[in-house]
Amino acid sequence: DGVVLTRDNVVSGLRVEVEPARCAIGTDGTIADLGALRLAGLVVTGRVLVRAGRGHVEIDGMDIVAADTRAEPDRPSLLGVGALPGAFTLWNRETDPAAVVTAQLRGLRAGRPEAPVRGSGILVAGTPAGGRVEVARLETGPVFTDGGLAEGTADAITGGVFVATGATVGEVRNLGPVTTYGVNDMVLDNWGAVEQWVAEAPLTSYGRAGVGMVNFGSLGTLRILAPIETFGPGARGFNVYRLDGETGPTVDRAEFESITTHGDGAVGIQIGQPIGQLVVHKGIETAGADGDSLVRGQIVRQFAHALSVPPGGRVTSIEVGGRLAAAGAAVTTVHVGGEVSAMRVAGGIRAAGVGADAVHVQGGTIRLTDTEVHAQDGVAVRVSGGDVRLDQVRAHGRAGDVVVER
Secondary structure, eight states, X not given: OOEEEOSSOEEESOEEEOOTTSEEEEEOTTOSEEEEEEEEEEEEESEEEXXXXXEEEXXXXXXXXXXXXXXOOOOOEETTEEEXXXXXXXXXXXXXXXXXXXXXXXXXXXXXXXXXXXXXXXXXXXXXXXXXXXXXXEEXXXXXXXXXXXXXXXXXXXXXXXXXXXXXXXXXXXXXXEEEOSTTEEEEEXXXXXXXXXXXXXXXXXXXXXXEEEESSEEEEEEEOSOEEEOSTTOEEEEEOOOTTOOSOSEEEEXXXXXXXXXXXXXXXXXXXXXXXXXXXXXXXXXXXXEEEEETTEEEEEEOOSEEEOTTOEEEEEEESSEEEEOSTTOXXXXXXXXXXXXXXXXXXXEOSTTOOSEEESSOEEEEEEEEEEXXXXXXXXXXXXXXXXXXXXXXXXXXXXXXXX
């Protein structure tokens, strides 16, 4: 290992190099209170692990060139799924809920496009019902990761930028692109509580079952100001999932520039629990049929819908400036089994696949207004139970405009 820190330490203006799987900068695990720790202007090869129950951490500029956390056995977990630690990890593992680490984290970057870090990129975590990490601001530059997980893995994931259970963040701001390359590599992931999350550069996933942004926690405002694009089978754009016993909205407002997915089972947006407003300025495009993906710790089969609101999902309003389009055979562009209180799609809803419907309401509820719906080879609007209101909707389908199944 490289530098081991104890209490009230400052490390600045250095290049620290160890083997990528070793700890370049770490804390003494026997010291519970770090006091004030400041790391600034560092270029690092190797892992950075800050672990404590109390204290304040200040980071102002840290470039992690290479790191490998795949052999680390300790992983934050949720629903039986463990998250690989990050090239940079801040973790409070105390069981005492009064134990708090505060932090201000700026200028963190990890990996290179041709040489991503192995494992997660940037991760902050506390302990469920125990010690907490409270971060005023988490700011990242470019992050490139490849978790190196095997095909078919269901009990492990990684994240480019990861806020795990027990962590609260006032603002996450991604100033540079975040790119993941491996299986189950989430680009952005939230299990904790974030007031505002803003991404100003593209979010890209190349691996199987990755997600551009996934939320299991509490999120006030999410603003993705650049494209999300995924290229792997089962790799989705944006997911909101329900935790057992969860009630009330978990995302107040989610705003996206655009979402594009390429691959079987690669859903554009999937809302599995209540959220408030959903805005997509330039639309959602998916190209793929049905395929396997990792959902809540299980490999499941699903279709590459542009928008999916399964039972339990609820959206107050959806506004899309572009179009919602799916091109897979037998893939419904918009599938609703939950509740959509109000929805408008300025660019229209399109289904281009063989035997594909544009909208299928299956026991859910939706109010769709001022939208053109077109199915090239299927039904424009198919209703299989539920409550559907169409206001100024222009529906055209080769197999039927509006079909109500009883």
